[in-house]
Amino acid sequence: MSSAFENTIFEDPTLNVIHLLNSIAQENPGAISLASGRPDDQQCDPALIDRGLAQYKQHVAGTEQSLATLLCQYGKTSGIINGILATHLRVDEQIDVSNPENIVVCMGFQEACTLTLLSIFEGGGVLLVPDPVFSGITGIAKLLGIKIIPVPMATFLDPLALRNVVEALEARGEKTKALYVIPDFSNPTADSLSYHGRRAMLALASEKDFFILEDTAYRYFRYEGDAIASMKSIDSSRVFLLGSFAKSIFPGLRMGYVVAPEGAEVSFSSRLCKAKSLITVNTPALCQAVAAGLLIENDYSLKGLNQTRALSYIKKRNHMLECLEREFPPKVGTQGTISWNHPAGGFFINMQLPFAFRYCDMRECAKQFKVIVFPTCLFSLTDEATHQVRLSFSNATASDVTQAIRRFRAYVESRLRPKA
Ligand SMILES: Cc1ncc(COP(=O)(O)O)c(C=O)c1O
The missing domain is CATH 3.40.640.10 (Type I PLP-dependent aspartate aminotransferase-like (Major domain))
Incomplete structure (x- = not known):
């Protein structure tokens, strides 16, 4: 292929985000995804x-x-x-x-x-x-x-x-x-x-x-x-x-x-x-x-x-918040290092981690811990948000969210464990 087609704007990571999301889901069919901002499948009624x-x-x-x-x-x-x-x-x-x-x-x-x-x-x-x-x-x-x-x-x-x-x-x-x-x-x-x-x-x-x-x-x-x-x-x-x-x-x-x-x-x-x-x-x-x-x-x-839809999303948001509170209780000495917002609307909870979470970590987490979460930094053009993760509650069932947040806690613990 001619070099005119190399190193072009089409190689820019911003243009690749949706593709990355799809490919991770395909490579890890057993993983629960909290990564996509899709509306609830239940609302997509023919x-x-x-x-x-x-x-x-x-x-x-x-x-x-x-x-x-x-x-x-x-x-x-x-x-x-x-x-x-x-x-x-x-x-x-x-x-x-x-x-x-x-x-x-x-x-x-x-x-x-x-x-x-x-x-x-x-x-x-x-x-x-x-x-x-x-x-x-x-x-x-x-x-x-x-x-x-x-x-x-x-x-x-x-x-x-x-x-x-x-x-x-x-x-x-x-x-x-x-x-x-x-x-x-x-x-x-x-x-x-x-x-x-x-x-x-x-x-x-x-x-x-x-x-x-x-x-x-x-x-x-x-x-x-x-x-x-x-x-x-x-x-x-x-x-x-x-x-x-x-x-x-x-x-x-x-x-x-x-x-x-x-x-x-x-x-x-x-x-x-x-x-x-x-x-x-x-x-x-x-x-x-x-x-x-x-x-x-x-x-x-x-x-x-959208009134009834919003009511069902409130339940989903609340359920995810409850799961986060259960799986990530405040710990003496580490307080403040893991936190999340309490969104008044929308489809996402944004979580702050004590370590960087990038695309390679997303892949590792999906492969080893069977949960797909979205590194917020994939939506940054700078080095903002490297320690954040976007959790989407819009299109996962309550039992999937319960499982997914449990699996994500296991991943976070593995990252925090001192390396032998
Ligand atoms: C901020 C924002 N705007 C717009 C959209 C919807 O775009 P479209 O109507 O092209 O599906 C999305 C979908 O994810 C979004 O997150």
């Missing part, structure tokens, strides 16, 4: 497809539109369910999308963020991301040749510290063009941004003239406390809202959307559509129909659709 489609058909029958054209022809690039999504955003988020054509229906968050980055980054500039962070954003930004500045999570969540980062970049002649944030229950650390933090970030974006990419994938999985207003609802002009139905309906649907900033000088929705028309042409109409039908069935509320 009956949702029939229900959603039937409801959408009924909806169309009450209009002048032709179901055959809507479902079977090439569709409008921006989507066929924009009005329904706009209603959902008004009902759940008090977001008033003045023109539903500012919504572009996409094949999941992944396409939504790809189109958004393409529409913003022509001509350079930097993208700020928290570190560690979901590789869906950093992987595609790397593939598109966008310069990424990782900001340690604690700095990212602190308005003054974040301002200092933007200003230091400015002083170096680097233009911040956008910032990516998961304000509710981030992946991998389950951190959230306070209301004050959201307002401060929006004010900074206005002052320094950059855009915010707001990822709401876990927003409807809140287990305690009151919801905090979405950033898009506070200031639409600075925010690309990136929606995903992967967790809130099911991932096989590959459904998501972008809501472009309203009131911006540039028509971002038309840029998004131009890029989309050359990448996926339009989002499959059948998938749009299912999502729209399910929204209509739930009075346009995705929050409503």
Whole structure:
């Protein structure tokens, strides 16, 4: 093979995370996995497809539109369910999308963020991301040749510290063009941004003239406390809202959307559509129909659709916390070296270990102790989070979690035992 195909961006570890996860699971079929951020298999019900489609058909029958054209022809690039999504955003988020054509229906968050980055980054500039962070954003930004500045999570969540980062970049002649944030229950650390933090970030974006990419994938999985207003609802002009139905309906649907900033000088929705028309042409109409039908069935509320799911995830979170408390009781002398957060929402518990836990350790743990857990540092572009592990409670049964945490304790003990 020619050397032109060696040492390319395709060798970058960020682009390999999903592959690594899959291959470890395949190599260790007997291992219990707490590594993937999949929603609960129990929520992935094929009956949702029939229900959603039937409801959408009924909806169309009450209009002048032709179901055959809507479902079977090439569709409008921006989507066929924009009005329904706009209603959902008004009902759940008090977001008033003045023109539903500012919504572009996409094949999941992944396409939504790809189109958004393409529409913003022509001509350079930097993208700020928290570190560690979901590789869906950093992987595609790397593939598109966008310069990424990782900001340690604690700095990212602190308005003054974040301002200092933007200003230091400015002083170096680097233009911040956008910032990516998961304000509710981030992946991998389950951190959230306070209301004050959201307002401060929006004010900074206005002052320094950059855009915010707001990822709401876990927003409807809140287990305690009151919801905090979405950033898009506070200031639409600075925010690309990136929606995903992967967790809130099911991932096989590959459904998501972008809501472009309203009131911006540039028509971002038309840029998004131009890029989309050359990448996926339009989002499959059948998938749009299912999502729209399910929204209509739930009075346009995705929050409503997910209420019972959230109750079942609370039980899962609580069970994992109980297992951690049982298997890792505080020990005199080692107190504080092993700890974990108590997430108010989302799919993950992030655990702090007294030793580094990297990809090679993940493999060893899977092979010897039959439990697969995710090194948080695989989602870091720096050396952040080397001592952390992400434990996913979303798609394991209670008995699997009990076993898995017991096995992980055995692994941790083996690492702490003095070597002979
Ligand atoms: C932070 C975050 N955003 C978005 C998604 C969903 O992406 P998609 O809609 O492409 O499946 C995930 C899935 O793991 C995620 O963790």
